[in-house]
Amino acid sequence: MTTTLDRGASTPPPPISAAVSVDQLSKTFTSRGVHALENISLELDPGTFASLIGPSGCGKSTLLKIMAGLLDATEGTVEIGGSRVEGPRPDIGMMFQEATLLPWRSTIENVVLPLEISHGRAAAKAARPKAMELLTTVGIGGFADAYPEELSGGMAQRAAICRMLITEPSVLFLDEPFGALDELTRELMNDELQRICASRDATSVMVTHSIAEAVYLSDVIYVMSARPGRIAARIEVDLPRPRTVDMITTPEFGQVMREVRAHLDSGAML
Amino acid sequence: MAVAQGTENTAMPQTVVTENAGSAVAASPRRAGARRGLPTAVNLAAFGVAVLAVWHLIAISGLVPPILFPGPVDVAQETWRTVVGMATGDHVLESLWITTSEILLGFVLAILVGFLLGCLVGETKFGTNVVMPYLVAINVMPKVAFAPVFVAWFGFGISSKVVMAAFIAFFPIIVDTAAGLASVERNKLMLFQSLGASRWQTLLKLKLPGALPHIFAGVKTAAVLVVVGAVVGEYLGGGNGLGELIKLSASQLRLDRVFAMIIFLSVVGLLLYALVGRIERKVVFWRHSSHLEINGS
Secondary structure: OOOOOOOOOOOOOOOOOOEEEEEEEEEEEEOOOEEEEEEEEEOOOOEEEEEEOOOOOOHHHHHHHHHOOOOOOEEEEEEEEEEOOOOOOOOEEEEEOOOOOOOOOOOOHEEEEEEEEHHHHHHHHOOHHHHHHHHHHHHHHOOOOOOOHHHHHHHHHHHHHHHHOOOOOOOOEEOOOOOOOOHHHHHHHHHHHHHHHHHOEEEEEEEEEOOHHHHHHOOEEEEEEOEHHHHHHHEEEOOOOOOOOOHHHHHHHHHHHHHHHHHHHHHHOO | OHHHHHHHHHHHHHHHHHHHHHHHHHOOOOHHHHHOOOOOHHHHHHHHHHHHHHHHHHHHHHHOOOOOOOOOOHHHHHHHHHHHHHOOOOOHHHHHHHHHHHHHHHHHHHHHHHHHHHHHHHHOOOHHHHHHHHHHHHHHHOOHHHHHHHHHHHOHHHHHHHHHHHHHHHHHHHHHHHHHOOOOHHHHHHHHOOOOHHHHHHHHHHHHHHHHHHHHHHHHHHHHHHHHHHHHHHHHOOOHHHHHHHHHHHHHHOOOHHHHHHHHHHHHHHHHHHHHHHHHHHHHHHHOOOOOOOOOO
């Protein structure tokens, strides 16, 4: 039924996306006495793509981990779809800078791993057709039975995207997802990500170092400043969707980039 | 004596590895590989022949009494005689079987104890902080010195040798298992945490498979040590194994026989090592080719 070349046509019905809200969140690492985050508040409507950008050590990764329930906040709360985040949740999909595929599992076995952990082997086996479909949509269906060492960096991250999507999460948290890839692969992957997020209407939060990447993908960009980490600016990106590579050279795109950079510089000097 | 035996056993598998590498290259369809592979094999054989020749020349020179220094021909003859004897079912076959069983049982025991203690040390704070220091203390003891203790506890039969063999061999498995469990990447741990994996799931699906290459390294070291342990056990604890026959032959100044026995022991050690290597290649299949893993760090 599904055709692979027709972009977006083969995606399953989008899961109900959820609003994400962070309320007066602070984080202190008591053991090191580091005040990592101070009074962070943000509201994301369902289906929003948001980026967190800021200098190294501004706590953007820490913030993402707290939002994903991997770290506890010292103060404040995170809510996803109206319920408080108190630990890892199945409605959250996560992606890391490295693909973190397990080398002893074939690509498709890696993709169904989240289901194997949450629902057991039988559920994972039953989900294989769905995993195959996901792999085909990102263009690596032919590598389903290959092992990670046979995949290139870009293919491995595509497999990691499928692994994130197999549980049909309503929010996606991406921690510098393509930071380890070369420029060209990175552009391709950003397009892939834009397409996936648009077709699923999932609420997404991405941590990135790249201003261009943030502008290219986001509806809203949160610029953070360091020590302690707080939000220095909230910039809405009013560029039309879908974004294309041609838009990067337009004055409008450049204007948003300049705005982000201005806040980054002043924020970094605080 | 026992130590010398140990070194010999360690050296042998290495030789085999080189040989395998040489023949693998020679067998490869690429011509460049074939050209490079042949001289390696030839060099290897030539060196072996040279060593044998020097040995032979010293033996026939009359500089050393032949009874103390049998030449390669004497040793080869004696080895062949023993093999023929074994084929007709004399007592050497039984001794070889006894020693082999000690080695295998000791190996299994070492793997079981080493693996379980390795998991305890690698997985729990109690193991790391409380158990490990005592294990290190045991490891620095001269373990051979415990042989009479095991004889006193387990008698002159096979069990005292099995325990001695395991006792000498188990420590590297602990260290490598614990190190393997600790070698898991932080990002992969975070992935499992984000998937809501239990501690047990994380151990079974992430840490243990990831630790396998390390564990096999420890098991291979143990495969060499376990032969040392069994022979030391036999030297000090009697019995009917090859160690006892070596002692007996040496006391009768039948050094050709001693060397023949050492050859048998080496073959057993070699086969055990090769077996572990074969299993490793099957189990840790993803380590076959060179690393194409993308690394961000």
